[in-house]
Amino acid sequence: MGFVTDAPDAKAAAADPAKRGRDRSADVKQAIRDSATQLFATQGFAATGVREIAERAGVDPALVIRHFGSKAALFLGTMTLPGSWSHAIEGPLDETGERLAAFVFDQRPRVAASGTYAALIRASDSAEVRHELRMAVHRLLVAPLRHRLEGDDRSVRAQLVVTQITGLMSALWVTEDAEMLIGSGDAVIRLYGAAMQQLITPLQAR
Amino acid sequence: MGFVTDAPDAKAAAADPAKRGRDRSADVKQAIRDSATQLFATQGFAATGVREIAERAGVDPALVIRHFGSKAALFLGTMTLPGSWSHAIEGPLDETGERLAAFVFDQRPRVAASGTYAALIRASDSAEVRHELRMAVHRLLVAPLRHRLEGDDRSVRAQLVVTQITGLMSALWVTEDAEMLIGSGDAVIRLYGAAMQQLITPLQAR
């Protein structure tokens, strides 16, 4: 397979076999968590096997289940959206649209963010994953953004700006729309930023 | 399970057992296709079994594979986005944003459109599905829309309007964002429509 991202042989990162009992157990659990995070984010839920996670962590497959209950629970426990949107949301209000677009655009190579989002969307047939996803998006994006808006329909507008953001994330990370990448990032940021700005600070004009 | 949409017992729709040879074979194939379309659109790829598809079509499970090669190929062959966007795209240009938003919003109860889109997105870990999805979206939305735009950056703008559309589809059909439904459809259509209009007929002002 071969991943570009990091250590070619992260196996046996499991634990110092010299350790015993609770110490080693914690290490094993962490090794499983790390392995799962990597694999889920790069391959998704369905394509990643429990045996594969275990092998990469250097432990027995049964341990994965014993420690986390099920593959689904492990997925839910590890796949959490990283929340570093504060800078994009908290700057000057009249350029927030562009900052948001630029932020999404710049995350492209980062597997932690883009891979996690894609994995969650693709696993969203589970009601639990959908719930997790909605909560995370609300906490990280909708709520902070709504807090900054002024005027009418604040809630709906915040929600809709986030809908635009997730649309961009989907295009870049889920369906991987290549045209948009070559289509000059600058234009994307400027134009999509303006479209979001329309809902952040609405113009009276029409 | 119980589906709200249609015939409670569509089983044995397979074929008239009196028929022979090529005739019956075509009927069987169609019955499998119908069954698969229904089930994939309501339950998604992973949750739908070959046995289940076969039972609903009234045929042997092995026939499903024999006729379509694999479950994945059957999925690819049946899940195609319905394309009835013409009205929304072809009306007066200065209200296209609202028409697009309204069209998406009104599709909500229709499983054929919403379920198919959700199923495709969730199966988009397959490179083939991603390709299929991009082609369909381009053919149904990006190309017709770009054809109607004027001014600079037509291609990018068309692409970005479609990004907004898919964002709305994701929110309504994939993550199933409930707040937006109660959040008064009228406001959603008006506001999101305006945001799309921003890219369809850009204002010079700022």
Place this chain on the structure above:
DNA sequence: GTCTATAACGTGATAGAC
């Protein structure tokens, strides 16, 4: 008692024999 490893079960998709 607690953590780990072996082996086995049930179910899924699919391939091959008839």
Place this chain on the structure above:
DNA sequence: GTCTATCACGTTATAGAC
């Protein structure tokens, strides 16, 4: 076209090591 075998999967039962 139908039946049965195969193989990989998630998961569990159970026994071993400290």
